Amino acid sequence: MSLQAVLARIDQTLPDALDRLFDLLRIKSISTDPAFKGDCAKAAEWLAAELAALGFDAAARATPGHPMVVGHAGDSGRHLLFYGHYDVQPVDPLNLWHRDPFDPAIEDTPKGRVIRGRGSSDDKGQLMTFIEACRAWKAVHGTLPGRLTIFLEGEEESGSPSLIPFMQANAAELTADLALICDTSMVSPGIPSIASQLRGMLKDEFTIHGPRIDLHSGHYGGPGLNPLREMARIVASFHDHETGRVAVEGFYEGVQEVPAELLTQWENCGFDEKEYLGSVGYTVPHGEKGYSTLVQQWARPTLEINGMWGGYQGAGSKTVIPAEAHCKLTCRLVGDMDPDKLRERVRAHVAARLSPDARVTWDNDLEGSPAAVMNTARSEFEAARRALSDEWNREAVFVGMGGSIPIAGFFKEVLGMDAMLVGFANDDDAIHSPNEKYDVKSFHKGIRSWARILAALD
């Protein structure tokens, strides 16, 4: 009865919830670029104020990086901790956006109404689904459900450097019975999904140095070593083009094949491969031969090049042999792959292939995190699955995730706490890309979903 009242309240107040989300989306909280440090602090303050207004004992708490937002409410019953992140990805290439990334708007599209703007899906729109569910609950019950802690990070898009120290320093107040994380997508539009496994991540960056200075390609073209050619040759050597496998020695150590039973679940989870590939202009999967698109994305490791540059990039032409070439890469990890071991293997692969007179230097500030597998045997997972199935009129499914959400692994390692990942994003949300969006339906039914889950776990 009271759940129905909460759901009705959510439906009536949706326009206000959208207005609040827009206020948050207007804050340029790009964590990876120091130029936006002030905007990150502003987003944290905004959220702390929202939580306080709902009766949370909440504050934005300083770290060596961007602030953490922590709020507590209630003191009895099951202790649930909700995690989200208020920071967003950079917006370049800006020229490909059809509106200001930080001037959000509702747009009508052939696929329905969407919220357009950086962070609308990753992760401001998603974290607000939980906060708005709390707001409706409070409006109906006068109190928040059970015992809640809300924990919002501002460094998720930049390697979370402050996260583990902060959790260690505040372990007592952050250790709950279960963590709820809203930063994932649905396997297919309208199919509610709970993540059962996530890939880990290794980030690294290197520079290949050749001549002492930029050279004239007439004078030195021929005898001169060109770092751009070195870079191309070495980056090309990372993969076996025929099989699509990573060619770094020992790369696949700790990788297990997907169990047949899980594979069957995945094959029947409603994933539309053709739509998934076609929506971004692909006709075939380009990963390891012999694995389905879903398995390539959820259960196979990758070595991806995220940026590569050197030499002249301006208008016209410059006949130069540059002194340096640069590369940013990320690996996605599965199973028991060890990020630190892997980093050494990737670096050894590069070192072994350098030409005479070429030199490599590495950026040492980039973090790694192992893959994570969820404890789906816990009763809360089945309870949440039922709640989601009720809301979406469709059986909710346990799925893999290609993305890396290190926080799930950190909660387990540092606080010994299991996590459950429930998200309402869609694969066409263009997160990390120009024109990021979040379906209004995801936002609305996401709020309703959390209300149902809170009721089921209350």
Next chain:
Amino acid sequence: MSLQAVLARIDQTLPDALDRLFDLLRIKSISTDPAFKGDCAKAAEWLAAELAALGFDAAARATPGHPMVVGHAGDSGRHLLFYGHYDVQPVDPLNLWHRDPFDPAIEDTPKGRVIRGRGSSDDKGQLMTFIEACRAWKAVHGTLPGRLTIFLEGEEESGSPSLIPFMQANAAELTADLALICDTSMVSPGIPSIASQLRGMLKDEFTIHGPRIDLHSGHYGGPGLNPLREMARIVASFHDHETGRVAVEGFYEGVQEVPAELLTQWENCGFDEKEYLGSVGYTVPHGEKGYSTLVQQWARPTLEINGMWGGYQGAGSKTVIPAEAHCKLTCRLVGDMDPDKLRERVRAHVAARLSPDARVTWDNDLEGSPAAVMNTARSEFEAARRALSDEWNREAVFVGMGGSIPIAGFFKEVLGMDAMLVGFANDDDAIHSPNEKYDVKSFHKGIRSWARILAALD
């Protein structure tokens, strides 16, 4: 007698000549970047005024691109045309300059006094050696020698788009008995050199397109085609890493081996391979196996990567699979290699290696020019060789050049005019690089050299 007076005058007035050069070096005439169009016009006006002051009938003449400077003097005797270019290369990476590239200064270095600044060597310092020789000649004789035309271009560093149409439209006034070009280096410091052959050039640029938009490397890492990986694989395929040869089919059509006799001359021309490679940080030559550094640089063709970029290049990390990757390349041509044929071959090489779902587009605005061989049998070449030997107290030599100076070929094709290339730059001048310099000795003795050549050809 009068030659001695001219040389003495040059020695006495060197400080004034340097001041004039500095005025020209302060003008930011970067031709490849539209932002500096006004500076190019300013440099042309400055030069036209200098020539007029020497009694030339001179003007900066408009083209669809940057202006040409043309000056005529005298009406009898052998008609000599002098060519130089007043435009300069871009200055990036600016952070590697130890002073403002456009705030020239004399600096004392372990190797002697140098003029530091963009264009000091390529080509403002070199073209001023001829103008200052004319100035001293006029001061002593009251007139300029014989019949002179000075022809200065402002688009040499950006493919000379206006050059051929301008020469065609003004063929009568520009066709002389011989063209003198000062845009080359000495084979080794202190060894006066006349270029007997130049490599040609082909410039091209391409973009590899993959997904419709930038993608999240978590969601699409694995099944997603990455244009940066495509670019690396294709750029790596341009060369056979073992032999150093270009692997583009038909690339070497029209390439001849260097005649044994010329090879012997080159081996004895005083070129210091160890110094040449060591000065920029190389211990070995990196070109085609089986050819000396000098032959790799003067008589073998190349395919060089001048710029390559795509994805995220900012601070920190971004887990993106970019929609595009870009590459700028130049080929150096020798013998009878055909730039247009070669362009098609390079483009076919790329097209043949694209993965499904990858697409390539080409920039069509970049020019090509064939290699050029000088008519060293003409009497002026031997006369100039003697004059240079006298000035430098060292036998002047006929050498090859790794660079491309299309103008020599264009003079022959369009005006049927032979050209003689005499230059005083050194390989460590860092032209096209940060901290470009020109030796004060090159400037001073360069002026004296032209005075001697003008006397010998008068």
